[in-house]
Amino acid sequence: MKRQWLASPYIVWMIMFIVVPMLLVLFYSVTEQTADGYRFTFDHFRRFVDPIYINVLFRSVALALISTVICLLLGYPMAAILASKEYSRKKILYMLIVLPMWMNILLRTYAWMTLLERNGIINTILSFLRLPPLDILYTNKAVVLGMVYNFLPFMILPIYSVLSKIDESVIEAAQDLGGNSFTVFRRVIFPLSLPGVMSGITMVFMPAVTTFVISRLLGGGQFTLIGNLIEQQFLSSGDWGFGSALSVIMMLLILASMGIMSKYEQEGGGGALW
Amino acid sequence: MVMRFLKKTYVFLIFAFLYAPILILIIFSFNQSKSRANWEGITLKWYMELFKDRQIMSALYNTILIAVLSSIVATLIGLIASIGIFSMKKLQQKVVLNLNYIPILNPDIVTGISLMVLYIFMKMPLGFVTMLLAHITFNIPYVILSILPKLKQMNKHLYEAALDLGATPIEAFWKVILPEIMPGIITGFLLAFTLSIDDFVISFFTTGSGFDNLSIVIFGMARRGISPKINALSTLMFISVLALLIIVNIRMSKDNTERRSKIEKSKDNGRYLPDVGHDI
Known part of the structure; x- marks a missing residue:
């Protein structure tokens, strides 16, 4: 049967709204407008090598990495507890982890502004307990907190789904062979859960390194992260060339980190959110 | 014993971390005072004013319109x-599916900006149409990824059987293929709907002044302080999502128990049938 042509409306759509826009961004990143049309140039990329901008890239990667590590440290035990047999109401707990993700990311981040404010709730409680106030709003710490808060479920869910599929008899065999619980974890459970860990890392790191919303609301300064820098180029400075070059760099960053991740990720290992 | 207590505490702390901000939002929607800093007693006035606020109501209308x-x-x-x-064919399929992955893998900000560049390049005025086109663009890949596995699972002889039994290809599609892949279509539709409702970044770059969705209104308000009306609105939205999830869950578990009891019954039948036969 020749039914391939049914896909053609979508192929046309994809070329118009996915391929052409990407090519346009690529085009703007390597050209500059002169009196007589466009001219090929590498200036936008060269401009990026300035320490100011390299620092922004460095900070984006660093903050995203820190958030990813914290998510892993907080999320793995949570996933392990949920996957253990003790909890009978797994489905409800699972729902409770998914539920916050249904709330608008801006609202969830905004709620942290309320909590962290100088006269906010956390500081009211701290001063009530005669503890020194916590003054982290509009700093990098608040950005990390916002990232951890928004992306923690993305770490818990894939690890949980891998852990709950591990064959119980494998763990029993390891125990029978004399492994204590730490050895069993290190040599059996953790290696088996690695695909979930990898997809969790990907699912936290990617949105964290590209966000501009969290840093805009909770962070200080104008360009905390590379996302803010891109937004600034397109919406206020109107420097499309530099903004496009930054977008290309961000895409390369994502491609590179996906390449690293996919080396470890096994097929079907990750948990679906749906 | 100690371990168990530690585990319970840990689970509680994580949930407290996940839900504290949401709880704060909800509590402050009942606050008399407009400021987030002090508490001046309970009121429902923000819920009343919410429905009179034209900016929020039109943004809500736009969000739902675009999502639908x-x-x-x-x-x-x-x-x-x-x-x-x-x-x-295999190769062709691979190329198209890889293209299909681009909007999913691309950072939202890059998708948003590349579309904005396209619209401005084509001299399209930014607003309702451009935002709608952007939402359709980022929704299609998810729909395809939900429907395609169902097509692959389907027994392809079903369609041929329908044709052999005299159905026209269109009839066979409506009566055989469509019911088989319906769960995938519904999943894809719901996924697209929620993604569209939730989106901020792509909408932000692909709309112009005069056409805002809820996320954009909230973003505009956030730095200078969000009106408690938004808290009231998010409380209502949170409660509707919660209610929806509970209903879906109850229905699903009902389905499951019914199915299970049916299976058990049929098992019972299977077990007792020989006996019955014996008696006869």
């Missing part, structure tokens, strides 16, 4: 495209 239109169009295009992609 974009998810319907995306589901239709995605459904037709899935059938096309499904009957493609």
Whole structure:
């Protein structure tokens, strides 16, 4: 049967709204407008090598990495507890982890502004307990907190789904062979859960390194992260060339980190959110 | 014993971390005072004023309008495209599916900016149409990824059998293929709808002044302080999502128990039938 042509409306759509826009961004990143049309140039990329901008890239990667590590440290035990047999109401707990993700990311981040404010709730409680106030709003710490808060479920869910599929008899065999619980974890459970860990890392790191919303609301300064820098180029400075070059760099960053991740990720290992 | 207590505490702390901000939002929607800093007693006035606020109401209307239109169009295009992609040759299929992954893997900000560049390049005025086109674009890949596995799972002889029994290809599609892949279509549609409702970044770059959705209104308000009306609105939205999830869950577990009891019954029948036969 020749039914391939049914896909053609979508192929046309994809070329118009996915391929052409990407090519346009690529085009703007390597050209500059002169009196007589466009001219090929590498200036936008060269401009990026300035320490100011390299620092922004460095900070984006660093903050995203820190958030990813914290998510892993907080999320793995949570996933392990949920996957253990003790909890009978797994489905409800699972729902409770998914539920916050249904709330608008801006609202969830905004709620942290309320909590962290100088006269906010956390500081009211701290001063009530005669503890020194916590003054982290509009700093990098608040950005990390916002990232951890928004992306923690993305770490818990894939690890949980891998852990709950591990064959119980494998763990029993390891125990029978004399492994204590730490050895069993290190040599059996953790290696088996690695695909979930990898997809969790990907699912936290990617949105964290590209966000501009969290840093805009909770962070200080104008360009905390590379996302803010891109937004600034397109919406206020109107420097499309530099903004496009930054977008290309961000895409390369994502491609590179996906390449690293996919080396470890096994097929079907990750948990679906749906 | 100690371990168990530690585990329970840990689970509690994580949930406290996840829900504290949401709880704060909800509590402050009942606050008399407009400021987030002090508490001046309980009121429902923000809920009243919410429905009178034209900016918020029109943003809510726009959000729902875009979500409904974009998810319907995306589901239709995605459904037709899935059938096309499904009957493609391997190599062709691989190329199209890889293209299909681009909007999913691309950072939202890059998708948003590249579309904005396209619209401005084509001299399209930014607003309702451009935002709708953007939402359809990022929704279609998810629809295709939900429908395609269902097509692959389907027994392809079913369609041929329908044709052999005298159905026209269109009849066979409506009566055989469509019911088989319906769960995938519904999942894809719901996924598209929620993605569209939730989106901020792509909408932010693809709309112009005069056409805002809720996320954009909230973003505009956030730095200078959000009105408690937004808290009231998010409380209502949170409660509707919660209610929806509970209903879906109850229905699903009901289905499951019914199915299980049916299976058990049929098992019982199977076990007792020989005896019955014996008696006869």
